[in-house]
Amino acid sequence: MSTEHLTHPIDETSRRALADAGLRLALVDTSDAAAFDGWLQADARGFLTARMSREALAEERGYLTTRRTTGVYDDSLPSGSPVGTVSSWPAPLTVPGPAEIPAWLISSVTVAPTHRRKGVATALLGGELRTAHALGYSLAVLTVSESVIYGRWGFGPATFATAWSVDTKRVRWTGPETAGRLSFTEPEDYRETGRAVIARVMASRAGEVGLEPRLADRLIGPLAGTPDKDEYRLVRYDSPAGEPEGFVSYTVKEQGDFTKHLVEVSYLAAATDEALTALWRYLIELDLVAEVRVSVRGVDEPLHALVSDIRGARVTGVEDHLWVRILDVPAALAARRYETDGSLVLEVEDALGFAAGRFRIDVEGGAATVIPTQDGADVTLPVTALGSVYLGHDLARSLGLAGRIRGDVAGLDRLFRTAVPPRLSTWF
Ligand SMILES: CC(=O)SCCNC(=O)CCNC(=O)[C@H](O)C(C)(C)COP(=O)(O)OP(=O)(O)OC[C@H]1O[C@@H](n2cnc3c(N)ncnc32)[C@H](O)[C@@H]1OP(=O)(O)O
Known part of the structure; x- marks a missing residue:
């Protein structure tokens, strides 16, 4: 992928807005260790995590040079560390088809808490969207700490994630037998193979993103900054033909009774159904374990169908996960495939301007042609709602019910929804 994003000039509108507030917006020189460490520590502080160790800083510096790294500085302060941070980078997003955009x-x-609610994030996000648009990206995506923040910049929740707790003393495996092989491995020995497995997983489902090495490696084994990193175990699944198809990374914790440990899954990667069932069976049948917890699974995780007692496998949470911000309606809508043919005229509202307009979408044989039009609108919707239905999730009807999508809501739902719901199986 191009490296233009690393050197593209900072956004002038945001630079000026922050300068008016006495602040300086700047790209961080990631080859300057001291400057980059200051930025990394400010990022950690912002997310309420501990100060980073030298080892963790060195590791992050090694990984994160491929990101556009931006800081906001208050030069009236002696510390020189940023009071605002953001990073961004291009990656493929899997869309219905599956296809890539x-x-x-x-x-x-x-x-920084000392500088909040003065418009710093507004400047950062506006700058990111204008930069992405200028570089020709037709959409921006993120995962969020709080669901109340990003709607104002045109992002809509587009995938949802489930968390599970399995009472392994209560359920019995009733799923299929698998013939492949499970074995323990170490992250250092599995790095390249694991990255390839993850790439297959990411390409197979709408909503997943191509992971840079740091994000993939974090799923294979813990990074240097992970507090309990020695507790992680890694088990790989290979097909009968010896093809690597999945892995699970997890920790085991004693809970006061040696026969009832808690297993917390860090990541379960399954490029095939066989890998998924083999790894789930492995987790459910572990000795000396009473509970398996896993999060960031799809809304269609098939666990209930694989165990003897549905109530022994509980969904403990469902949350919005990937948020999508469409910047270029024709390019974004034409990049995905559709499961039914049809035509609609969409009136897209966007206070920030990028996606505003009226567009005709004609789908034939699953492929869309999207052009600006003056025809009467069948559906009127804010760009947030377009982001929410873009990857195939069934949100159109509830957004219609809430009055946020007007017009032929059923037609929009028929055209955009997919049989397999979108999923993003990690954070970034
Ligand atoms: C993709 C990601 O990285 S997700 C991570 C987001 N970051 C975090 O959660 C870390 C902790 N929080 C923070 O660092 C900050 O509070 C931020 C980044 C969320 C917001 O930064 P600020 O500079 O305070 O935001 P800014 O002043 O530009 O506020 C813009 C608007 O968003 C609102 N807003 C900002 N943060 C929040 C919030 N947490 N909850 C509700 N509203 C919020 C403001 O009230 C303001 O509303 P208005 O336009 O109606 O006046």
């Missing part, structure tokens, strides 16, 4: 990923949005 280059997306602008945004992370590390923090503003």
Whole structure:
């Protein structure tokens, strides 16, 4: 992928807005260890995590040079560390088809508590969207700390994630037998193979994103900054033909009774159904374990169908996960496939302007042609709602019920929804 995002000039509108508030917006030189460490520590502080160790800083510096790293500085302060942070980078987003679209990923949005609610995040996000748009990205995506923040910048929740607790003393495995092989491995020995497995997982489902090495490696084994990193175990699944198809990374904790440990799954990667069932069976049948917890699974995780007692496998949470911000309606809508043919005229409202307009979408044989039009609108919706239905999730009807999508809501739902719901199986 191009490296233009690393050197593209900072956004002038945001630079000026922050300068008016006595603050300086700047790209961080990631080859300057002291400057980058200051930014990394400010990012950690913003997310309420502990100060980073030298080892963790060195590791992050090694990984994160491929991100556009931006800081906001208050030069009246002696410390020189930023009071605002954001990072961004291009990566493929899997869309219905499955197909791929280059997306602008945004992370590390923090503003120091001493400088909050003065418009710093507004400047950072506006700058990110204008930069992504200028570089030709038709959408931006992020995962959020709080669901109340990003709607104002046109992001809508587009995938949802489930968390599970399995009472392994109560359930029995009733799923299929699998013929492949499970074995323990160590992250260092599995790095390249694990990254390839993750790439297959990410390409197979709408909503997943291509993971840079740092994000993939974090799923294979803990990074240097992880407090309990020695507790992680890694088990791989290989098909009968010896093809690597999945893995699970997890920790085991004693809970006061040696026969009832708690297993917390860090990541379960399954590129095939066989890998998924083999790894779930492995977890459910562990000795000396009473509970398996796992989060960030899809809304269609098939666990209830695989165990003897549905209530022994509980969904403990369902949350919004990936948020999508459409910047270029024709390009974004034409990049995905559709499961039914049809035509609609969409009136898209966007206070920030990027996606505003009226567009005709004609789908034939699953492929869309999208053009600006003056025809009467069938559906009127804010850009947040377009982001929410874009990846195929069934949100159109509830957004229609709430009055946020007007017009032919059923037609929009028929055209955009997919049989398999979108999923993003990690954070970034
Ligand atoms: C993709 C990611 O990185 S997600 C991570 C987001 N970051 C965090 O959660 C870390 C902790 N929080 C923070 O660092 C900051 O509070 C931020 C980044 C969320 C907001 O930074 P600020 O500079 O205070 O935001 P800013 O002043 O630009 O506020 C813009 C608007 O959002 C609102 N807002 C900002 N944060 C929040 C919040 N947490 N909850 C509700 N509203 C919020 C403001 O009230 C303001 O509303 P208005 O436009 O109606 O006046």
